[in-house]
Amino acid sequence: xxxxxxxxxxxxxxxxxxxxxxxxxxxxxxxxxxxxxxxxxxxxxxxxxxxxxxxxxxxxxxxxxxxxxxxxxxxxxxxxxxxxxxxxxxxxxxxxxxxxxxxxxxxxxxxxxxxxxxxxxxxxxxxxxxxxxxxxxxxxxxxxxxxxxxxxxxxxxxxxxxxxxxxxxxxxxxxxxxxxxxxxxxxxxxxxxxxxxxxxxxxxxxxxxxxxxxxxxxxxxxxxxxxxxxxxxxxxxxxxxxxxxxxxxxxxxxxxxxxxxxxxxxxxxxxxxxxxxxxxxxxxxxxxxxxxxxxxxxxxxxxxxxxxxxxxxxxxxxxxxxxxxxxxxxxxxxxxxxxxxxxxxxxxxxxxxxxxxxxxxxxxxxxxxxxxxxxxxxxxxxxxxxxxxxxxxxxxxxxxxxxxxxxxxxxxxxxxxxxxxxxxxxxxxxxxxxxxxxxxxxxxxxxxxxxxxxxxxxxxxxxxxxxxxxxxxxxxxxxxxxxxxxxxxxxxxxxxxxxxxxxxxxxxxxxxxxxxxxxxxxxxxxxxxxxxxxxxx
Amino acid sequence: xxxxxxxxxxxxxxxxxxxxxxxxxxxxxxxxxxxxxxxxxxxxxxxxxxxxxxxxxxxxxxxxxxxxxxxxxxxxxxxxxxxxxxxxxxxxxxxxxxxx
Ligand SMILES: [Cu+2]
Numbered sequence: 152x153x154x155x156x157x158x159x160x161x162x163x164x165x166x167x168x169x170x171x172x173x174x175x176x177x178x179x180x181x182x183x184x185x186x187x188x189x190x191x192x193x194x195x196x197x198x199x200x201x202x203x204x205x206x207x208x209x210x211x212x213x214x215x216x217x218x219x220x221x222x223x224x225x226x227x228x229x230x231x232x233x234x235x236x237x238x239x240x241x242x243x244x245x246x247x248x249x250x251x252x253x254x255x256x257x258x259x260x261x262x263x264x265x266x267x268x269x270x271x272x273x274x275x276x277x278x279x280x281x282x283x284x285x286x287x288x289x290x291x292x293x294x295x296x297x298x299x300x301x302x303x304x305x306x307x308x309x310x311x312x313x314x315x316x317x318x319x320x321x322x323x324x325x326x327x328x329x330x331x332x333x334x335x336x337x338x339x340x341x342x343x344x345x346x347x348x349x350x351x352x353x354x355x356x357x358x359x360x361x362x363x364x365x366x367x368x369x370x371x372x373x374x375x376x377x378x379x380x381x382x383x384x385x386x387x388x389x390x391x392x393x394x395x396x397x398x399x400x401x402x403x404x405x406x407x408x409x410x411x412x413x414x415x416x417x418x419x420x421x422x423x424x425x426x427x428x429x430x431x432x433x434x435x436x437x438x439x440x441x442x443x444x445x446x447x448x449x450x451x452x453x454x455x456x457x458x459x460x461x462x463x464x465x466x467x468x469x470x471x472x473x474x475x476x477x478x479x480x481x482x483x484x485x486x487x488x489x490x491x492x493x494x495x496x497x498x499x500x501x502x503x504x505x506x507x508x509x510x511x512x513x514x515x516x517x518x519x520x521x522x523x524x525x526x527x528x529x530x531x532x533x534x535x536x537x538x539x540x541x542x543x544x545x546x547x548x549x550x551x552x553x554x555x556x557x558x559x560x561x562x563x564x565x566x567x568x569x570x571x572x573x574x575x576x577x578x579x580x581x582x583x584x585x586x587x588x589x590x591x592x593x594x595x596x597x598x599x600x601x602x603x604x605x606x607x608x609x610x611x612x613x614x615x616x617x618x619x620x621x622x623x624x625x626x627x628x629x630x631x632x633x634x635x636x637x638x639x640x641x642x643x644x645x646x647x648x649x650x651x652x653x654x655x656x657x658x659x660x661x662x663x664x665x666x667x668x669x670x671x672x673x674x675x676x677x678x679x680x681x682x683x684x685x686x687x688x
Numbered sequence: 689x690x691x692x693x694x695x696x697x698x699x700x701x702x703x704x705x706x707x708x709x710x711x712x713x714x715x716x717x718x719x720x721x722x723x724x725x726x727x728x729x730x731x732x733x734x735x736x737x738x739x740x741x742x743x744x745x746x747x748x749x750x751x752x753x754x755x756x757x758x759x760x761x762x763x764x765x766x767x768x769x770x771x772x773x774x775x776x777x778x779x780x781x782x783x784x785x786x787x788x
Contacts (some may be wrong), residue, residue: 328763332759360766360767360770364774390782392781393778396774396778396781397774400774447770447773448773448777450777451777451781458785459781459785460780460781460782460783460784460785460786461784461786462780462784463777463780463781463784466777466780467777
């Protein structure tokens, strides 16, 4: 495209240097992004295996493969690892690191060493959490008191690991905020920023401001276990619900730390494969910020049946409805972008469309749960499990897979097999729905979450759900094999295989170490698709 | 929101720093003294109020917030709003609870 100055000379690609030290000591944002990508994918697989075992146990009533305690350990590991090791760092740390400097026309993030420190802290946290598996916790990923104070399993090590991970998240957020403020290329005004940058910026605000509260909460929990101070113990004048207030003050915004980056990915993928400018650019950009603001006001919708005050519950139920508005704004704008576009169903687009469909189901069932009266019935049932998996897999993971297939050629300079990728997508989409849709019905019928056993009337639906988990697992396996095999056997990727106008596609694949030969001068936004000279090229 | 790198010399003399330090010491003394008085629920309010004044002094003078630009102020004020929300909305729960 004519708007940006394209790098003319190719420097050494960032992947060129070999050896483990060249990776773990690298301050190159692209390498740090790749290290995050490898790490989070590893834990996605491990936590996914735990999920398959959980589903296998639920295949039939009574004991199928493991006893009740092991079952509790399995879902605790599944939940904690998926949340804290995969989905919270997730797209923000992996693709955020790789893409933010490329998209805004910078050579690196604002604080490259701090960035590497964030990754090391992440690694340290994961090591501590893996050590906790010697005496694995059985509290679920939410560590609710009083059980987390009383259980004999190793809650301290697990929560301390999460505490360390929090610092990684805070420093990453800080780094990204400063980068977006300070390192934008000349001409890259706020309203020309790619929407992925807006969403990363909103996410960074949440990481920076919400995570400290989680850190404090977990420290209080550890202090409570070690010294028995009584913050959460009514016998000593404490309040068990205080833990839930603190925990969800972080963990509701954390839901948006998980989902907003995926929304950014969708905003990048949709216009490229619909060959149309994004509809409602400013509405999408500001709705990211709106979510970042409102998400701090709704935390207690997780606590309606905890014994909190009814006045507060009513207020929080109402406030929860507000957060649906900016989310719906995004969905409407994506649909409007698709309208009359010349849509090309490449793999990233298939995942992006799946995101819109599944996330809408996940989001709307969230409104059911935010409704005070409905929640009293649905709380802690499989309806909640289905809802949060529709948001987290149907939303974030679909966005993650879309990003993976969209930027893979840029990251690794190779193309994957498109046909195989589409087969994998089909299995993932079908498998996901077969696994989780029956869980909505199970929840409505009263099946509680986190139980190793169930009465016979729930058998059929549980069976369908477990079979679905096998289809989903197979789909992800095929996708992973395809992507791994293409690292060595894939065709060489062109610089811009999908004809995107964004800055990162105007440089070689894989990008050189310094990103840009000359810092580009930006004269337009990145969504000018469908104009004559851009249509095919 | 273009933040210009505006580097000026802020000459805050030693006198100011010493005065701020003295103020902090006095406020610490007041905190200790106040803890012997009994205002019921308002003990917390008073303690938080004094702590906030101390924190503001540190931020404004020792951390030079007084001389920073608008963007920095936004990033300082927003978390304070959030903290107020955390405390305020949690208080809504605690004070309106009906004991069965
Ligand atoms: Cu929530």
